[in-house]
Amino acid sequence: MGDDATLPLVDDEVDRIFRALADATRRDIVRRTLTEEITVSALAAAYEMSFAAVQKHVSVLESAGLVNKNRHGRERLVRGNPDTLRKAQLLLDQYEELWRGRIDRLDALLTGEPAGDPTGDLAGGPPADPAPGSP
Amino acid sequence: MGDDATLPLVDDEVDRIFRALADATRRDIVRRTLTEEITVSALAAAYEMSFAAVQKHVSVLESAGLVNKNRHGRERLVRGNPDTLRKAQLLLDQYEELWRGRIDRLDALLTGEPAGDPTGDLAGGPPADPAPGSP
DNA sequence: CAAATATACAACCGGATGGTTGTACGTTAT
DNA sequence: ATAACGTACAACCATCCGGTTGTATATTTG
Numbered sequence: 001m002g003d004d005a006t007l008p009l010v011d012d013e014v015d016r017i018f019r020a021l022a023d024a025t026r027r028d029i030v031r032r033t034l035t036e037e038i039t040v041s042a043l044a045a046a047y048e049m050s051f052a053a054v055q056k057h058v059s060v061l062e063s064a065g066l067v068n069k070n071r072h073g074r075e076r077l078v079r080g081n082p083d084t085l086r087k088a089q090l091l092l093d094q095y096e097e098l099w100r101g102r103i104d105r106l107d108a109l110l111t112g113e114p115a116g117d118p119t120g121d122l123a124g125g126p127p128a129d130p131a132p133g134s135p
Numbered sequence: 136m137g138d139d140a141t142l143p144l145v146d147d148e149v150d151r152i153f154r155a156l157a158d159a160t161r162r163d164i165v166r167r168t169l170t171e172e173i174t175v176s177a178l179a180a181a182y183e184m185s186f187a188a189v190q191k192h193v194s195v196l197e198s199a200g201l202v203n204k205n206r207h208g209r210e211r212l213v214r215g216n217p218d219t220l221r222k223a224q225l226l227l228d229q230y231e232e233l234w235r236g237r238i239d240r241l242d243a244l245l246t247g248e249p250a251g252d253p254t255g256d257l258a259g260g261p262p263a264d265p266a267p268g269s270p
Numbered sequence: 271c272a273a274a275t276a277t278a279c280a281a282c283c284g285g286a287t288g289g290t291t292g293t294a295c296g297t298t299a300t
Numbered sequence: 301a302t303a304a305c306g307t308a309c310a311a312c313c314a315t316c317c318g319g320t321t322g323t324a325t326a327t328t329t330g
Contacts, residue, residue, distance in 0.1 A: 011159040022153035023318085024146040027226075034234040041276060053319055055278075060317095074276050074327040082234045085227060092224040099169040099217045158288090176306060188289055190307075195287090209297040209306050 013065070017088050020064035025049075026057050033067055034080035040069075043078060148200070152223050155199035160184075161192050168202055169215035175204075178213060 020026055025047055032038055032046075044054040058078055061067040065084040069076045155161055160182055167173055167181075179189040193213055196202040200219040204211045 014162070015157050015159060018153050018157035019317095022150050022157055024150060025318095027149070030230065031233065034230060035236070039276075049318090050320065051277085052279085052321080056318075071277095076277065080230075080234065082231065085230050085234070089224070089227040089231065092220060092227065095165065095169060095215075095220050096217065096224065098166065099215065099220075101170070154287095174306075184288090185290065186307085187291080187309085190309090191288070206307095211307070 014088070014091060016064040017066065017084060020060050020066055021088070023057070023060075025054075026061055026066075029054075029057060029061060029078070030066055030080050030085070032080075033078045034082065034085075037070070037077040037079045039072075039075040039077060041075070149223070149226060151199040152201065152219060155195050155201055156223070158192070158195075160189075161196055161201075164189075164192060164196060164213070165201055165215050165220070167215075168213045169217065169220075172205070172212040172214045174207075174210040174212060176210070 021030070028047075029043055032043070040055055040058055041051070043058065044051040047054055058067065058069070062069055066081055068079050068081055070079065071077070156165070163182075164178055167178070175190055175193055176186070178193065179186040182189055193202065193204070197204055201216055203214050203216055205214065206212070
């Protein structure tokens with residue numbers, strides 16, 4: 001019920017997730033906040049960069065859905081979100097399955113699409129253009 | 136002689152992997168080449184961008200270790216590399232484990248580090264600066 | 271209230287990215 | 301040998317990214 005971001009913009013969402021994970025500082029933030037809620041200040045103190053920089057990293061993680069920020073007084077408690085992590089996990093698992101030659105239909109589960117592809121293709125397909133008949 | 140990229144520069148390698156995966160076109164290339172070898176031209180024909188652009192995407196994937204290029208006459212056959220994919224998978228699995236509260240020691244397996252951290256910290260730790268005692 | 275703290279946000283900058291076009295080179299085919 | 305094909309690579313451009321500093325706002329604390 002609550003989720004409305006599962007139908008058309010999967011690609012963009014996945015882009016953000018992986019891009020957010022493509023930075024050592026951000027991975028470290030995820031790592032930490034998965035086990036405990038930490039304020040942005042506390043996080044910032046752990047890295048050799050400005051507070052604003054860490055703030056930006058948290059923001060990137062947040063807009064990717066990898067962390068949530070809950071306010072507690074004047075502080076913002078950052079908490080890792082395992083659900084989003086699991087989404088990336090599923091995608092990679094899917095690639096693994098695909099490689100093994102058995103795709104099944106778990107891609108439908110992954111993308112939330114109810115058997116959208118009549119081609120039997122995997123979730124996503126070509127991002128922009130499916131296949132020009134003949135140029 | 137063989138591999139020298141397993142000890143100190145893990146972070147950078149992971150960066151490249153996730154960054155490479157943070158693009159829908161590149162994910163699609165990985166997806167395709169996991170099940171069959173395809174030439175760069177054939178790949179390029181599938182997307183609405185120039186040949187050179189696709190070439191660059193393949194290059195990014197290759198330098199991340201996500202695909203290999205084998206030459207066959209004048210063509211280059213692109214083949215997905217499930218090993219690298221599995222590396223990313225392991226990292227995410229590790230986060231999942233961490234979230235569940237049981238870290239075990241599989242991080243040593245992941246990073247190849249023989250119990251490098253006396254702190255019991257997870258693989259990687261803060262990328263640049265561990266923890267300033269108190270500035 | 272005032273001062274200190276924690277955060278938010280805008281502006282700016284150098285470098286990386288993703289795309290283009292053009293050219294050169296090796297390989298097949300005629 | 302020449303032409304066509306597949307690829308590589310350089311140059312260029314707009315945009316994004318990761319970092320900085322500076323300023324503003326809300327919340328505690330004295």
